[in-house]
Amino acid sequence: MRKGAATREAIVDRALDQAVAVGLEGLSLGPLAESLELSKSGLFAHFKSKEALQLAVLNEAIIRFQARVVEPSLAQPRGRPRMEELIGRWFDWIGGETESGGCLFAVSSQEYDDRPGALRDRLVASQNDWHDTLARVACDLPKAGKAPPDYCRQMVFELVGVSLTYQQHVKLFRTPNARARAEEAVARILDDAQAAL
Numbered sequence: 001m002r003k004g005a006a007t008r009e010a011i012v013d014r015a016l017d018q019a020v021a022v023g024l025e026g027l028s029l030g031p032l033a034e035s036l037e038l039s040k041s042g043l044f045a046h047f048k049s050k051e052a053l054q055l056a057v058l059n060e061a062i063i064r065f066q067a068r069v070v071e072p073s074l075a076q077p078r079g080r081p082r083m084e085e086l087i088g089r090w091f092d093w094i095g096g097e098t099e100s101g102g103c104l105f106a107v108s109s110q111e112y113d114d115r116p117g118a119l120r121d122r123l124v125a126s127q128n129d130w131h132d133t134l135a136r137v138a139c140d141l142p143k144a145g146k147a148p149p150d151y152c153r154q155m156v157f158e159l160v161g162v163s164l165t166y167q168q169h170v171k172l173f174r175t176p177n178a179r180a181r182a183e184e185a186v187a188r189i190l191d192d193a194q195a196a197l
Contacts, residue, residue: 011047
């Protein structure tokens, strides 16, 4: 890897770690440059604006999520095994069991829910893609045939609700049994789906 590309990668990697803790808006270029032993102008040579760095960080989080959560899960057999793998890896991501230490998407959703612009647009697109993936996997839960699309979307709504509650309990409240409670809630949703379909 050429030096410039390696430096850019190091900047994005460090900025992602910081953004999980302080949000994309909380990224401060001075301390970031200092932590990498770069001058602020050296950092700006790679990213011409704070927004360009923020977008690069968000895109890196999307790539990592795809590689760590989505792709390995889709290798599982269709139906419940695939959904359980997807949810398990998603909860690992939220809980900070990946090296980034948490979920940038959850942090950023609070920052950009009402703020128009390129960052919000990219975040919304990435989360729509994620919800579409969950819906496709949900539609494969019945043993005979596909579930109706509206039913699958309702399941996604409920699963995302569980994930947000899990995020709050594991990160804010530090609830010791947050993962077990979240997994129980998911199991009920999946059991109800399979019983109803």
